[in-house]
Amino acid sequence: MRVARDWYDVETLNDGICRIHERHVAHWLRCNIWHVRGRDRDLVIDTGMGVRPLQAELPSMTERPLTAIVTHSHFDHSGGLHEFAHRCGHCAEAHVLSDPTLQNTVADTGYVRADTFTALPYEGFSHENYIVKPAPLTEYLDEGDVIDLGDRVFKVFHLPGHSPGSIALFEERSGVLFSGDVVYDGDLIDNLYHSDADVLSESLERLKTLPVTTVHGGHFKSFGRERMVEIISEYQAGERRISNASDWLSSRVGVP
Numbered sequence: 001m002r003v004a005r006d007w008y009d010v011e012t013l014n015d016g017i018c019r020i021h022e023r024h025v026a027h028w029l030r031c032n033i034w035h036v037r038g039r040d041r042d043l044v045i046d047t048g049m050g051v052r053p054l055q056a057e058l059p060s061m062t063e064r065p066l067t068a069i070v071t072h073s074h075f076d077h078s079g080g081l082h083e084f085a086h087r088c089g090h091c092a093e094a095h096v097l098s099d100p101t102l103q104n105t106v107a108d109t110g111y112v113r114a115d116t117f118t119a120l121p122y123e124g125f126s127h128e129n130y131i132v133k134p135a136p137l138t139e140y141l142d143e144g145d146v147i148d149l150g151d152r153v154f155k156v157f158h159l160p161g162h163s164p165g166s167i168a169l170f171e172e173r174s175g176v177l178f179s180g181d182v183v184y185d186g187d188l189i190d191n192l193y194h195s196d197a198d199v200l201s202e203s204l205e206r207l208k209t210l211p212v213t214t215v216h217g218g219h220f221k222s223f224g225r226e227r228m229v230e231i232i233s234e235y236q237a238g239e240r241r242i243s244n245a246s247d248w249l250s251s252r253v254g255v256p
Contacts, residue, residue: 004119007052008033015174016152017216020058022048024119028249029111031076031218034178035061038149044068045169045178046218050079050133051121069141071180071218072163073097074192075107081135088139088147090158090165100132106192107132110249141167154178159207161200162189168207175213175225183207183228184217187242188235197241204232 004024011019016037022030025048033054034045042064047054055061068084070077073093081087081097089097102108112130141147143158147169154169159182169178181189182203190197212225223231234240242248 001117001120003123004121006057007121008054008057010035010058013222015176017176019216019222020048020054022051024117024121025049025076026116026118029076029116032216032220033080034216036149036152038064038152040150041065041067043147043149043154043169044084046071046077046180047080047083049076049130050082051125051130053083054080055083067147069147069167069169070097070135071168071178071182072166073100073105074163074181075100075105075112075130075132077180077218078105078135079132082133084135086139087135087137088141089137090142090167091137091140092160092165093163094137094140094165098134098136100134102131103193105132109192110246113249157206159203161196161198161203163192164194166203170210170212172211175211177207177210177212177215179207179215179217181218183215183231184219185223185227185231186220187240187248188231189242191242201236204235208232 008020009023018035020033031046031048033048036043067086070081070089073096096104112127114127141156145156147154154171157168159166159168162181166180166182168180168182190200214222215228216222
């Protein structure tokens with residue numbers, strides 16, 4: 001397999017938001033990395049698998065002071081967190097980020113495999129040697145905390161269920177929600193070692209009450225409030241669930 005020349009794709013959305021993803025990671029796994037521009041400070045929300053340096057390949061990220069926020073500690077969202085000096089997340093998963101293993105970052109669940117990648121991030125890379133580097137949090141975020149970028153403000157929501165420390169960021173002015181893996185337009189995962197389906201359903205119920213206009217999820221494309229309510233209702237009715245990860249993966253491998 002060839003070594004990729006370019007690893008990251010950048011899609012510029014409106015209102016100073018960019019969606020970044022690892023183009024050579026399979027679509028069913030790669031997470032959305034969000035770059036939010038502010039007057040005084042920028043945000044990076046989630047950091048991908050960390051197999052190629054994010055800041056080095058996207059120098060536009062370093063034009064202003066930068067805060068990296070991890071919505072939860074799973075490998076596909078936290079792999080690049082170690083690159084950033086200011087690292088924020090929920091205390092419930094701080095121990096995982098400080099001392100990551102294949103087990104506690106769920107990298108051992110079958111999602112990291114040869115067909116996860118369509119090109120190599122660097123010469124000699126093997127999926128069998130993939131690890132997540134330690135990235136101890138420098139600041140804890142919890143329910144009700146506020147992140148001020150100077151000209152825009154995000155409120156933190158603690159929404160466990162997918163994982164104990166899952167958080168989302170909501171900007172009341174615009175109605176924009178960065179939801180991590182709490183909700184996205186796909187099958188929702190609630191059966192990992194620290195997941196709780198009942199708790200996730202309660203967290204999703206909370207989202208129904210927010211005046212959301214746009215949801216920027218942890219995976220796949222963004223969507224509006226009507227679609228969000230539809231996804232939540234389908235999940236609460238027993239749909240959009242992955243009962244067997246191996247079967248689910250087998251059905252997606254090779255699909256563009």
